[in-house]
Amino acid sequence: MDDLYREIIIEHYKNPGFRGELNPNDYSFEDENPVCGDHIRVDLRVNSDGQIVDARFSGEGCAISQASADLLIESVIGKNIEEVKSLSKQDVLDLLGIDLGVVRLKCALLPLKVLKAGVYGMGKEIEELDLE
Ligand code: ZN
Numbered sequence: 001m002d003d004l005y006r007e008i009i010i011e012h013y014k015n016p017g018f019r020g021e022l023n024p025n026d027y028s029f030e031d032e033n034p035v036c037g038d039h040i041r042v043d044l045r046v047n048s049d050g051q052i053v054d055a056r057f058s059g060e061g062c063a064i065s066q067a068s069a070d071l072l073i074e075s076v077i078g079k080n081i082e083e084v085k086s087l088s089k090q091d092v093l094d095l096l097g098i099d100l101g102v103v104r105l106k107c108a109l110l111p112l113k114v115l116k117a118g119v120y121g122m123g124k125e126i127e128e129l130d131l132e
Pocket of ligand 1: 033036037038061062063064065106107
């Protein structure tokens with residue numbers, strides 16, 4: 001892993017800007033990655049136009065999962081729900097700026113999986129997410 005990106009991940013892991021919970025919230029969802037023991041909850045507040053006005057994540061796990069959650073949450077505040085639905089694996093990898101192996105990829109993509117499940121409400125479309 002490149003040192004610069006390693007530092008970014010450690011920084012977001014140690015000093016996340018968007019860790020917390022929103023009560024009340026409009027969307028809340030949580031899931032885990034049993035391979036690594038990562039657990040992520042995402043809370044969203046959405047206005048009547050479908051725009052995300054506030055978001056927070058909580059949970060625990062490895063540095064990659066937590067840093068990915070912080071970066072992802074930061075990136076979706078101000079976005080429309082429809083834009084969030086179209087976020088891809090590559091968008092998350094671009095935020096992290098690193099190439100990851102299969103195991104770490106699951107860590108990195110857990111926050112996106114949780115976010116999308118929350119946005120879709122029932123989480124059924126989650127199976128369409130390419131996590132491999
Ligand atoms: Zn992990």
